[in-house]
Every structure is written in structure tokens, then in C-alpha cells.
Amino acid sequence: MTVLPGQGSDENPRPGYLCIEKFMRDAVGARALQSALELGLIDDLLRQSSADFAALAARSRIDPRGLHLLLGMLLANQVIEERGGRFALSAACRTALEYRDLLEAQLDFASLVAPDFLGMFSTLLVDPQRFFETSAIFGLFSYERCFEPTPENILATRRWMHFTTVLTKYEAQACIDHHDFASSRRLLDVGGNSGEFALRICRAHAGIQASVFDLPLVCDIGMEHLRGKPEAARIAFVKAGRARDEFPSGFDTVCFKSMLHDWPDREVGQFLENAYRALDPGGTLLIFERGKFDPKSQPIPYSMIPIMLFFRSYRVPDEYRMQLERIGFRDIDIQVVQLEMPFLLITATK
Numbered sequence: 001m002t003v004l005p006g007q008g009s010d011e012n013p014r015p016g017y018l019c020i021e022k023f024m025r026d027a028v029g030a031r032a033l034q035s036a037l038e039l040g041l042i043d044d045l046l047r048q049s050s051a052d053f054a055a056l057a058a059r060s061r062i063d064p065r066g067l068h069l070l071l072g073m074l075l076a077n078q079v080i081e082e083r084g085g086r087f088a089l090s091a092a093c094r095t096a097l098e099y100r101d102l103l104e105a106q107l108d109f110a111s112l113v114a115p116d117f118l119g120m121f122s123t124l125l126v127d128p129q130r131f132f133e134t135s136a137i138f139g140l141f142s143y144e145r146c147f148e149p150t151p152e153n154i155l156a157t158r159r160w161m162h163f164t165t166v167l168t169k170y171e172a173q174a175c176i177d178h179h180d181f182a183s184s185r186r187l188l189d190v191g192g193n194s195g196e197f198a199l200r201i202c203r204a205h206a207g208i209q210a211s212v213f214d215l216p217l218v219c220d221i222g223m224e225h226l227r228g229k230p231e232a233a234r235i236a237f238v239k240a241g242r243a244r245d246e247f248p249s250g251f252d253t254v255c256f257k258s259m260l261h262d263w264p265d266r267e268v269g270q271f272l273e274n275a276y277r278a279l280d281p282g283g284t285l286l287i288f289e290r291g292k293f294d295p296k297s298q299p300i301p302y303s304m305i306p307i308m309l310f311f312r313s314y315r316v317p318d319e320y321r322m323q324l325e326r327i328g329f330r331d332i333d334i335q336v337v338q339l340e341m342p343f344l345l346i347t348a349t350k
């Protein structure tokens with residue numbers, strides 16, 4: 001097993017987008033930034049190199065006492081700087097805003113599920129089933145709502161797909177950097193969601209035709225997401241049924257990105273057996289999936305609350321290896337790619 005460093009080296013530079021983490025370490029600082037984004041203060045500061053308190057107050061809906069508090073919190077969190085009575089975005093914040101879609105999505109996601117953690121962490125520890133039945137995060141990721149195209153179901157599905165799509169936009173690059181897709185021609189992405197992972201792979205490799213296999217509403221929203229993109233003609237969507245159906249076949253590459261952790265071992269085994277059948281002889285199975293994180297290595301940042309709540313779902317590499325060996329895959333290779341937490345990049349050959 002190869003462990004690839006996450007703190008940056010010539011061969012494996014730390015992905016630039018992780019610079020946003022600095023602004024989401026604690027709930028108070030992150031919430032202040034979220035409000036500054038929501039209330040237009042960040043945009044105001046982006047439009048000018050600096051502004052004094054009176055000018056910011058004149059253009060803001062926030063009353064002077066509120067603005068004083070918010071500016072103070074942003075100063076303490078190094079979102080802004082003050083020089084000679086004038087406020088400006090810090091250089092680090094300007095860089096982080098290059099990843100604004102991810103920053104905003106992570107702030108939204110964390111604030112949506114932070115009450116689960118604050119109110120029910122003890123329940124999660126002693127009664128996970130009850131936690132799952134009552135928590136916002138499991139209400140959000142309701143796959144049951146991905147079949148009937150009612151307006152409520154479409155809205156609910158769009159909401160969580162926004163998070164998975166933005167995360168995948170950035171995480172995909174790490175996978176593409178560490179796995180050479182050059183010999184792939186026909187690729188199946190199981191649980192491929194909005195098609196974002198397939199899109200990134202197809203953009204990097206002009207010779208690939210991809211199929212995304214996912215639940216019906218997810219596919220509909222995915223087709224919309226890809227509409228107008230040059231690679232869309234190379235990406236088909238295949239709708240899965242309620243039973244864990246056979247996959248379409250005839251692929252030289254089958255991928256599972258951040259999909260298998262949703263399922264218990266037995267179902268993971270079934271998905272991997274389906275993948276084996278969907279692959280041509282000599283084809284490659286690829287799993288790119290969060291691994292176990294070490295809670296003592298650093299204080300868990302606020303932005304990781306949504307990911308942390310799934311802590312029971314992440315596996316060690318050998319759990320995947322044993323399944324793959326049982327099914328008959330060979331040449332199993334396991335790398336650990338350090339993003340905000342360890343990702344397993346596992347490949348195996350049929």
C-alpha cells in the first residue's frame with residue numbers, strides 16, 4: 001500500500017482548494033464568514049481594494065453594531081485585515097474565494113447538519129439507528145425520494161446533489177492525478193450522481209465514453225447538469241431500479257466514487273460482484289472512497305462535521321481487498337491519497 005503525502009511535495013502537491021479549510025475550522029468563525037457571504041459584505045470587499053467602516057455601513061443592510069461585531073469576527077479569523085481604519089480582504093481569503101462554490105457548499109452543508117452533532121452526538125454514539133432515523137443529514141440523503149418525480153422529491157434530490165457535485169468537482173482531480181485513465185475507452189461510474197466525476201475524467205481523456213449508473217431522479221438532474229458541456233455527448237445516464245440490479249456490461253473500467261461507504265458489507269459485496277460481471281476480461285475496477293480518519297491526529301474541524309457523522313461507514317483498505325480477492329479480482333493495488341482526510345484509491349483487474 002502506498003501512502004501519498006497530503007502536506008505537499010513536488011510529486012504530490014497538496015490540492016490548492018484545501019486552502020479554504022483555514023476559514024472553517026471553528027463554528028463561530030465559519031458562521032461569521034457564511035453571513036458575510038450571504039449578506040453581500042464579501043462581495044462589497046471584493047469590488048474594492050479597501051473601504052472604511054462608514055462606507056461599508058452605508059452599503060450594508062447590517063446595523064452599525066452588527067457590522068462592528070461581524071467585522072471583528074472576520075478580523076479574528078483573518079478573513080479581512082484592517083489598516084489605517086480601512087478594511088480589506090486578506091490575501092489568503094482572496095485565494096480561498098477562487099474556490100467559492102466549494103467554500104459556500106461546505107459552509108451550507110456544515111450549518112445544516114451541525115445541529116445533528118450538537119444535539120444528538122450522544123445518541124449517535126450509543127444508538128446510531130435512532131440517530132439515523134431522526135437526523136437532518138439522513139433526511140437530506142434520502143435515496144427513497146429519488147424515484148418518483150414529484151416537485152418535492154426533485155427539490156430534495158437537487159439539494160444534496162449540489163453538495164456531492166461540488167465536492168466531486170474538486171476531489172475528482174486527485175483521482176485523475178493518481179490513476180492513469182489513458183487506456184480506458186468505455187467507463188461505467190456506479191452511483192455516478194450528476195455525472196461530475198465522469199465529466200472530469202472525459203475532459204482529461206478525449207478517448208473515453210462514459211455511462212453513469214444511478215437512481216432515476218439523480219440521472220434526470222445529472223443530464224440537466226451536463227447539458228451544454230462539450231463532453232455531454234460522451235456521457236450516457238442509465239437508470240438503476242429499486243433492487244440492486246445488474247449493471248450494464250461491456251466496460252473496460254468500472255468506478256465507484258464515494259459510493260460504497262453508504263452500504264453494509266453484504267451489499268458492497270453484491271455491488272462489486274456486479275462490477276466484475278460488467279467488466280470485460282482484463283478490465284479495471286476503481287474505487288475512490290474516503291477511508292478511516294484518525295480523530296486524534298488533529299482536532300476535527302467544523303467543516304468536517306458532515307463527513308465525520310458517517311465515521312462508522314469508512315473502511316480500512318483490507319476490508320475492500322478481502323472482498324475483491326473473494327470475487328476473483330487480481331493485481332489489487334491500494335494507494336492512500338491525503339485530501340482533507342485519507343481517500344483510498346483501489347484498483348483491481350478482472
Ligand SMILES: C[S@@+](CC[C@H](N)C(=O)[O-])C[C@H]1O[C@@H](n2cnc3c(N)ncnc32)[C@H](O)[C@@H]1O
Pocket residue numbers: 143146164165167168190191192193194197213214215218240241242243244245256257258259262
Ligand atoms: C454518496 S453518493 C456519491 C455520489 C458521487 N459518486 C460522489 O462521489 O459524490 C452515492 C450515490 O449512489 C447513488 N445510489 C444509491 N443507490 C444506488 C443504486 N442502487 N444503484 C446505483 N446508484 C445508487 C446515489 O443516488 C448517489 O448518487
